[in-house]
Amino acid sequence: MAQVVVLGLSGSTDLWLVDFDAGTVTPVAPSGDSPLGQADSLRQAGATIVKGVDFAITASSASAVGGGFLD
Structure with a gap:
């Protein structure tokens, strides 16, 4: 089974499909009437939706994560 997640960052209307098995990140444009x-x-509208993810953070850069500094 593929390991994928759809992400959206605060302040951006973009959605991204992250496929961990393939190592890819692809933009997603869901249709308005679909569940997504x-x-x-x-x-x-301001809701935060989390399902099936038990850890997520934002960081200012990849190097900040490696250095242990998280936003």
């Missing part, structure tokens, strides 16, 4: 599109509409 409905969830994206909630997100754009």
Whole structure:
């Protein structure tokens, strides 16, 4: 089974499909009437949606993560 997650960062309307098995990150444009599109509409209205992810953080850069400094 593929290990994928859809991510959206605060302050951006973009959504990204991250495929951990393939090592890829691809932009996603969900249709408005799909479940993902409905969830994206909630997100754009200010909701935070988390399902199946137990750890997520943002950092200012990849080097900040390596140095142990997290935003």
